[in-house]
Amino acid sequence: MSGVSPERRHDASVEERLVIEREDAVTIVERLRETHADADGHAFLLKLDALIVRLGAKWDAKSELVFEHLKTGFERRFQEPNWCLRINDDAWLAIIPSVGARRGALAVTEMWRELGNFFVGDVSHLETPLYEVLVEDVDRFMLRPIDLKTWFDRPEVEAAKLKPIAGETTPEAVRGPGTGPQMTNIQRPVIVAATVTHANRTLRVASSNEPLFEMKKMVMIGHRLEPMVMEAIDNALLDRKALAAMDWGLREQIDITNIEQGLKILKMREAEQRKMLMVVPAAFSTFASQRARQKIMHDVSKAAAEMGLKVLFEIRGLDGVPPHRVLEIVSLIKPFCMTVVGHVSADRKAIAALNKCGLSGICVEYDGQKRDDEALQEYLTQLSVAAKASAGACMVQGFDNYRQMAVARLAGVTHASIKAAAMMSPRGAVAAARTVSEGLTSSAQAQAALSALERPE
Numbered sequence: 001m002s003g004v005s006p007e008r009r010h011d012a013s014v015e016e017r018l019v020i021e022r023e024d025a026v027t028i029v030e031r032l033r034e035t036h037a038d039a040d041g042h043a044f045l046l047k048l049d050a051l052i053v054r055l056g057a058k059w060d061a062k063s064e065l066v067f068e069h070l071k072t073g074f075e076r077r078f079q080e081p082n083w084c085l086r087i088n089d090d091a092w093l094a095i096i097p098s099v100g101a102r103r104g105a106l107a108v109t110e111m112w113r114e115l116g117n118f119f120v121g122d123v124s125h126l127e128t129p130l131y132e133v134l135v136e137d138v139d140r141f142m143l144r145p146i147d148l149k150t151w152f153d154r155p156e157v158e159a160a161k162l163k164p165i166a167g168e169t170t171p172e173a174v175r176g177p178g179t180g181p182q183m184t185n186i187q188r189p190v191i192v193a194a195t196v197t198h199a200n201r202t203l204r205v206a207s208s209n210e211p212l213f214e215m216k217k218m219v220m221i222g223h224r225l226e227p228m229v230m231e232a233i234d235n236a237l238l239d240r241k242a243l244a245a246m247d248w249g250l251r252e253q254i255d256i257t258n259i260e261q262g263l264k265i266l267k268m269r270e271a272e273q274r275k276m277l278m279v280v281p282a283a284f285s286t287f288a289s290q291r292a293r294q295k296i297m298h299d300v301s302k303a304a305a306e307m308g309l310k311v312l313f314e315i316r317g318l319d320g321v322p323p324h325r326v327l328e329i330v331s332l333i334k335p336f337c338m339t340v341v342g343h344v345s346a347d348r349k350a351i352a353a354l355n356k357c358g359l360s361g362i363c364v365e366y367d368g369q370k371r372d373d374e375a376l377q378e379y380l381t382q383l384s385v386a387a388k389a390s391a392g393a394c395m396v397q398g399f400d401n402y403r404q405m406a407v408a409r410l411a412g413v414t415h416a417s418i419k420a421a422a423m424m425s426p427r428g429a430v431a432a433a434r435t436v437s438e439g440l441t442s443s444a445q446a447q448a449a450l451s452a453l454e455r456p457e
Contacts, residue, residue: 016143025139041101043133049193054120198250202232207261210417222277225262248285255282281314311337330358348386361393380411
């Protein structure tokens with residue numbers, strides 16, 4: 001008998017369907033049904049979207065090597081009657097009836113880590129894209145995410161014999177207060193990816209939670225649901241201009257997918273790790289669609305109530321939008337959130353155009369250019385002055401490190417987010433940011449600027 005708990009609880013909201021795009025799909029399904037591998041918890045699917053995102057344009061050249069690496073690793077561990085094969089172009093199926101269900105899941109997780117280390121480096125900070133497989137039809141699987149901490153019983157396994165793997169909660173990782181670090185995989189950045197298709201164009205949407213800071217006190221106050229969008233055909237990353245020029249129907253799918261994935265990631269976190277606020281971005285065109293707006297309001301309001309979070313909606317792509325249209329959309333979504341901010345390009349004229357639009361702040365993206373601290377402070381000061389004059393607050397998104405955030409604080413930026421990959425634990429993040437900030441305020445000029453920021457209005 002496998003180690004799968006007979007009382008497993010399944011959340012229908014996270015179930016996915018996967019159509020098997022292979023000529024031998026019926027044969028695969030029949031083999032699973034005959035052996036009851038899916039019903040007994042011995043069928044696992046590894047989705048490779050996150051790896052594809054990391055490899056980018058290199059995926060086409062390396063995809064065969066990736067699947068060969070998985071096959072070799074599998075055959076090194078298991079013999080018949082265990083088997084594995086490639087499913088479509090972005091997933092891998094492993095059937096492991098010879099060991100307990102939990103041991104099988106642990107083995108596939110270990111293969112995922114080895115795969116990542118070989119091709120892109122350490123992936124322990126990413127969520128393991130592991131799914132339980134159930135046959136639904138002659139060419140279709142039902143997929144359910146596997147959480148190694150809760151999904152399996154483990155009566156067949158002695159804890160002492162289990163080799164701990166990165167990302168799995170161990171007794172050492174849940175020590176009480178004052179007994180040392182309590183870092184777990186939940187505190188590490190998590191990236192979830194999916195594909196969307198519209199009018200014969202397919203894109204990959206990778207979502208993460210960017211930590212959001214209130215800059216005056218350098219305190220982490222929440223997360224921003226950040227998307228990264230790539231062309232599925234060549235994995236080319238789409239920039240802000242490409243997204244702004246996109247078909248509205250496709251952009252709507254991207255925004256909704258990102259929000260759904262971002263909320264899932266937030267729900268994975270412990271309550272204290274979520275902090276108090278979530279920033280939910282979507283394009284102006286998406287918020288202008290009644291169908292999309294109603295879905296977003298419903299999903300976000302429900303999730304916010306469940307997690308006890310406040311909501312800040314971010315309207316993206318406001319360059320060139322008439323102020324009265326911005327005000328109209330703000331009035332439609334403001335009843336469902338704490339406040340609304342607007343996103344434009346880092347241009348003072350575009351920022352000034354959002355004055356008197358009902359917004360509480362202006363968002364701009366950090367452009368990623370290399371600047372020394374003085375040049376960065378001058379650049380950010382210009383943006384923050386314009387944003388505060390237009391809407392009262394200035395939020396800069398996507399900083400690469402804490403030093404940049406500390407410079408932003410001196411420049412008068414009120415809120416900032418840092419890329420998820422640069423994030424440590426919340427405690428470590430605040431400590432590092434404060435340390436960097438102290439280093440930047442050693443000069444008399446910087447001390448005076450910082451003192452001015454900290455004086456009451």
